[in-house]
Amino acid sequence: MTIRSRTTNDTPQLSSMLLGSTDPTRLRDWYVEAFGVRANEFSFLELGSFWVMPDGRDDVSATNPEPGRVVLNLNVPDAKAAVARMDTAGTTWVAPLEERHEAWFATGTDPDGNYVQVIEGKPEMDKTMRAAARKDWRNTKPFCGFAVNDTAVATTFYTDVLGLDVTEEYGLLAIWLGADDFVLAYPKEDHVPAQHTILNIPVDDIDDAVDSLVEAGVEILRYDGMPQDDKGIMRENGPDIAWFTDPAGNVLSVLHEK
Template sequence: MTTLGSILLGSSDPRRLRDWYRAAFGAEPNEDGFITYGGVAVLIDGRDDVAATTAEPGRVILNFHVEDARAVTAHLDEIGVDWLVPLEDRGPGLFATLADPDGNYVQVIQMSEEYQVSRGHKQPRSLHNAAPFSGFAVDDVPAAKAFYSEVLGLRVTEHSGMLNLHIDSPGAVLAPTSGSSAVLVYPKEKHTPAEFTVLNFPVADIDAAVDELVRRGVTFLRYEGLPADEKGILRSGGPQIAWFTDPAGNVLSVLQT
C-alpha cells in the first residue's frame, strides 16, 4: 500500500516559514523537522534552487481541514495574515484562502455536517453519538461573557441568551494540556453558586497560570484548614490546585498533576 506521508516546502528562509506555520496552525516539529498535521507531515527545508517567493502559488495548495473555521481565521487575523479570499460559505462548507510568507497558497476548510453525512464521513447527530458536555448557571450573562473571554481568553459564542465556552481556544490563558471540550453557560434567576468546583483547568505550570491570572485581576480563594501557600496554591494531598471564582461566584480551579 502506498501512502502520502509528507509534503516538502522548499524555502530560501526555512526558519521564518517554519515559525509561521507553528504560529498559524500549531504543532511542533519533531527531531527530524517534520510538523505533523493529522496524518500528513510537512517538512520545511532550505533550498538554493527556489526564489524568495513562489512563482506559481496556485500549483500546490495546502488545505487545512478544521473543526471551527471561524475560530481558526480569527486566530490567523491576530497574527496578521494576508487573506486572498476571506472566510465564505460555499455551500458544502466554509472556505478561506491566504498566503504564507513565501507566497504559497493555504486554505482553511470546514466542511458542513450535512456534506460529511452525505459522503458517509460522519453520522447524523443524535443523543446516541453526541459528545457530552457540562454546563452551569450564572446570574449575569454579559458579565460572565466578559470574564471568560477577556480575563481567561476563551473564545465565547452566544446563542439564545446562553454562552458556549470553547476550552480549546487558541491563545487562551488556560489552554488545555490535551483534548478539547465546550461548556454551556446559561442564565438563571435567583442563581446561587454551587458549593463545589464546577470547572477545572489542567495546566502544565500552575505557578505561571496563577501569576498570569493575578495579573489579569483574579483573586484566589483560601479555605480554612487547607494549607495553601502565599499564592493560594495547595501543593500537598493530591494535584497542585488553586481555586478562584467567576463573576457569578461559581468556583473554578487550575490544577497541575
C-alpha cells in the first residue's frame, strides 16, 4: 500500500547556535554560573527551547573582535537578579541596566567578549507579545490524537499492516504520515472507539490499498446506504474511499483523490 504524505510547513526552525571559542569549557562554565542553566549530554546549554553550544575552534581569536555582530538576547524574570549573577560570574558592562519603553535591558560580555543582553519585559510588553503570539498560531503545526487500548498491538498494526513509521516516547506513540506530519496515539484502559473516522490516509492506488489490507486480515467496513462496490470501496461522492478499523476499533480510511 503506497501512502502519500504531505508537509505543510517548510519554514526552517532556528533551534541552536554554536559559540566558537579557544576555551569552550571556560565559556560554558560562565553561562552555567551566570544564568543557572545546565549543559546537557550533548554539551549544549539549554536556554529555554533554544540551545547554545560553546565549541572549541582553532579559527577564532581568544576574544571576539566584532561582538556587536551577534548579540545573545536572554529573557529573564528579574533583570536585577540576572545582572547580579553576571557580576558575580565576571562581566564587562557595555550597557548598564536601564529602563527602555516596556522592558528593562542590560548588556554585558561573556569571557570571550560576546555581547549578552538580558531583558525583563514589563506587563505591557508581555501583553504585546502574547497578542503577537495569538496572531502567529496559524504558523504552528497542530496535530491530532486518539486513544488505543494497547500501544504494543497498535504499533504492530500501524507499522506492519499500514507500513507507517511509529516512534514511542513516554508511553505515547507518534504515528508518522510523512517527514513532518504525525498523529498521536495514547493508551486508555477504558477506551471506547469513536463513532466517526479518526484518520484518513491518502493512497496512490485505492484498489491496491484495499487488497493489501484484506490480505493482511483487515476487514473492510460496509455501511447501509453507502454506494460501495464488491471491494467495499465507495467510488462516488468525492474521492474513492474505503473504511476499516485498527485493533482498538478506531475507524480509519484509505482514500484516493481523483
